[in-house]
Amino acid sequence: MSWELVFFAVFSAAMLLCGLGVVAFENPVHSAVALVGSFINVAALFVMLGAEFLGVLQIIVYTGAVLVLVLFTIMLIDPTKLPEFYVGAPLQRFASVVVGAILLAEIGVAIITRTALEQIGPHTEAMVQQMGGNVQAIGQVMLSEYALAFEIASLVLTVGVVGAVVIGLPNRMVEPNTVTMSLGHTRGSSDMLAAGPKFESPMNIPAERYTAPVGERTVVMTKDPDAYTHPGETSK
Amino acid sequence: MTDGENQTTQQTLVPTGTGWERELYFDDDLSKHPVVRELRAVFPDDFLDAVRFRNETTIYVNPAKFREIAFYMRDHEKLQVNFLSDLTAVDMLNLRTAPRFDVTAQIYSIPNRIRLRMKASIDDGMSIPSLVPVFNGANWMERECFDMFGIFFEGHPNLRRILLQDDWDEGHPLRKDYPTRGWKDYPVYNKERTIRRTKTRWTGRGV
Amino acid sequence: MEPVKTPFNVMDSTQTEYSGTLMVEDEHELASGERVMTLNMGPQHPSTHGVMRVLLKLDGETVIECDPMIGYLHRGTEKLSETKRYAQIVPWTDRLDYTAAPQNNLGYVLAVEKLLGLNAPERAQYWRVIMVELSRIASHLVWLGTHALDIGALSMSLYTFREREMIMDIFETFCGARLTTNMMEIGGFSRQLPDGLIPQIRNFLRVFPSKLKEYTDLLSANPIWLARTKGVGVITPEAAISYSLTGACLRGSGINYDVRKADPYLVYDQLDFEVPLGQFGDVFDRYLVRVEELRQAHKIVTQALNYIENDDRPMMAYESAYVMPPHMGTMTTAEDMQRHFVWVIKGFSAPVGEVYHAIEHGKGEFGIHIVSDGGSMPYRLRLRTPDYVNLGVLPHMAQGAMLADMVALIGTIDIVLGSVDR
């Protein structure tokens, strides 16, 4: 009974248990938490298989980003709108369990009767260690053989991001007068967008009066009470 | 020679300068006051009276024309009374019988630096045109007037109580007939010592 | 989706019917079916400077409509003062804007003196100017500290309150109280000046400019402060006039209206000082204007103190019948003691008439309107406090603002709930 087997048993048991939790939990947030648990165990399995980079990446990409997005969506959608807990009619649930079990049996048989593959690739344990570790090995292969696939993957990602933003953008009710900060200008953002309220101005004042003067702002000093008594004189 | 001189001064009342100098606003003879002169010319029957006291001018106007006169004075290119400093009411119950409330608007012209008080006397229950279309600042002032005196302002976008709770059912406190202690009899906590209604301590006169 | 019609637009005189709508009619479902989130910046909120509740209607992050609810600190000062002698009302005015008590006292006392046709002697007028300008510095320091604290700069409030302590000590030497000073009396000051006062003021005047430079170094060139204040809470000059704003809110938008210059009272016409005006009317401009006012107030106090330092003329207009007789006299001579007794119990009967006197308070134009029916009590006392009127512009300014900016917007109007609710 090597230590490895014990760790493997623990991780896979936890992973499968959490996986069942994802399907069985009534509250979607609980199932999301269960999924986090199962992904951490998946990452542990990856590390056991020597693929630390994938393990860490799995946590960062999946658990850290995608699942957080799912959690955001669950929370943003009003709970009243979520469809009530429904795991299919009793017959359907029983049928799916049976089908699942049969499928699992078939795959099990296929696994047992397969012939083990022999070592074809150059990346043996020692060679990977000599190259500096799993990350370097992946880097080496990815950017040499699969360079094209790498570019296509980046294209897919950009399309995904742009699509998500376009679909998800809410239509604003009142145009917010937000001023984006740019560290480039030491004096804070220099070119102000028209920062005044966007709606029809109270005294229908021409729009350009709203833009803030650019750059250093000074105060107009006056001693004479009759100067600058009309609107707009100081901002000339 | 002196006669001639007197005649000439009396008949031709044409003011020497342009008629809009600052001194004319502070002259005790109200006929020279530019605002009084203009309003008498444009609103002859709505301009009721003008009073000078401690170097301040008060004009009394017909309540129905309250908003028009304010518009006129604001948009007049020479008067330019464009600033409403304060709008409040005075309950004249003990001072006179006829109209009960005096709605007073302290108006000010920033370019000419002239302060003026415009009063309109209305009776209890009568309403007066609101100044919100003329000056936005009048919004909260009128809400407070309504809250404290119960005066209705026509055309006010959202006339409701501002200082007291919305469900204040005891009327309007700043009226003279509203007792300073309020209507409710607050329970006196040491019941056994009080035989009859005792004077409250802090006003001393059981008011 | 056409822009939300502002409820407060002002029409030219041709339009008779008022068409603005204030409340978003359908509370929760808007035309676009979007749920509007209403949020309460509750009465007990760290940055509402006292007890004020702001009801906000939000579309996600942007404020659609904001409705300040005040009245939690309403004590009915105007009603109570109808049953008080003229001299008994002075302590009430301390409680109005409790960060600037001397200025409230002065406003009331000048109005009463105008009603009585009485003038304080020149020495008392100079000392009044000194005390009021020191109180203006103190109330502006409170504003600067809390405004920066709301936006996030923690240590600003501790620096500004350190200087304010020095001014509070000066008030304590002068009139015995730090906050509710109750120092002004009708006709001048009835007591002599304490001897340690002038060195104390000199010390403050020597220290203050370097400390003021410390504040502006920390904030004026700080990119995050600029990002949080530039272009936020814009009030156009026309809107400022129309909303009857006064003080730094009006001058921040570039309109030159300072009561000390417009119709000078006390000895302001003999003092040389300047009025700062902003160019664009956003939070940053009002910040610059108020900081400049601090410098000007320092200049005024220095000039006044230099002029009046070793002057020993009487401080009270004893010749007038309306004024309390001198203290020493009441203890020794029978006639003064008898006059003092009548003055305190019956008070004096003011002339019949109506008076409005405005002073340049730290927050804006603080006007007192007294209607007198000849009795010893004011028939009607109207307190036109600048905060109450300036707060009326918050709904206009908050439309389209970000939620996190509400704190800055409330800070920039510089309100103290004592004088808003009266």
Place this chain on the structure above:
Amino acid sequence: MGDQPIWITFIVTFAIMTVLLLSMAYTTWYERKVLARFQDRLGPTRTGKAGLMQPLADAVKLMGKEDLVPDAADRNVFLFAPLITFTTALLSAAVIPWGGTVQIFGTDVNLYPTDINVGALFILATGSIGVYGIILGGWSSGNRYSLLGAIRSAAQVISYELILGFSLVGIFIITGTMSLTDIMFKQHEMLSFGPFEISNWFVLTQPLGFVLFVIAAVAETNRAPFDLPEAESELVAGFMTEYSAMRFALYFLGEYISMIIMSLFAATLFLGGTSGPGADKFWGLGIMWLVLKVMAFLFFYIWLRATLPRFRFDQLMGLAWKVLLPLAILNIVVTAFFRLIGNGQVF
């Protein structure tokens, strides 16, 4: 590096953990004192000599308080959420090296709990799991506004984590590895410019990366100008408002631990962990240098908190995506270019 018996690693890890927990407690004291000095006041002086017993007093107070759970809350998630932030923050200390392999009492001991060759990414991974503490905490406390507060602070942490990762890529390009011990030892080598020589700290070769890293680290721990959740509790109720006593302490201490970890991380990556004059002679000196650098970073955190006002949420996000991300990418491109020149492949 070599393997060593399990109990030695256990002792080293135990020592590191106690040092971390103690320093976490005393960072609270350190912050209150330094913040006080900034604000011209004294800070805690009552408890112990110079307020040294203050962390103990805080702990006792917090334990004494009643730990209430709002009834609208989802009970077990509510109780579990603060643990996530606290444990993941502690977890990332496993990869930070406190020294090389040294001889103590004859046996060689390596002064780091573990050395995995994806060390830096491991810290990012624990950071991204820490986000769950915030989200679940906000969601489970029942009211809609603390949920919104939680979502906003989670969005902030995620977008700044991205920049954290990008700012490190520069170092990975130079050193070629991700394991922190290798990165640290690479910085021990000496660069010689004419007469004098300085140790090759990455802050010198990667200035832009360093600046980006510090900004992202400050944002990641919700500190100083990025402390929106703290301000959030004023406006939209922040996610911590429903918590009380020990649970709140867990969040509170989690923030301090992640602050220390980020300082350790920055010290190791950019300031050459234990490198410093005399560090190679005696390993204790090396650790002393590391502690000094961490103290410097903590002072920087507190200095930011004392002076800078707070960002608004949209400016914060705008800054991350429109300013810092392009800068990070620029940094990567430039470092890659110089690396190519270094290898002579370009010219």
Place this chain on the structure above:
Amino acid sequence: MDLTTNHFLFVSAALFVIGMMGVLTRRNILIIFMCVEMMVAAVGITLVAFSHETATINGQVFFLFALAVAAAESAVGLAIVVALSRQGRAPDVEEMQTLKN
């Protein structure tokens, strides 16, 4: 008995089946998203197991790309769900026949 690749294959098959069951039975589209990701992770384990056995690293690189594509896919999917929920339509698989908003 030491650890062979078969163990990993069996475990990943089990996970895959659980994910498939989840996708088939549950109506809430967000749970379906999660189950899909579980299935991708299961495939990941098999890929890495084989790459470990055949000492080639292509399996791991392949899973890296699968990771990227799955992330992009879920981003777009969630955006659709958010857009629909903004219209007041629940994220319910049966009800979501047409995408016309």
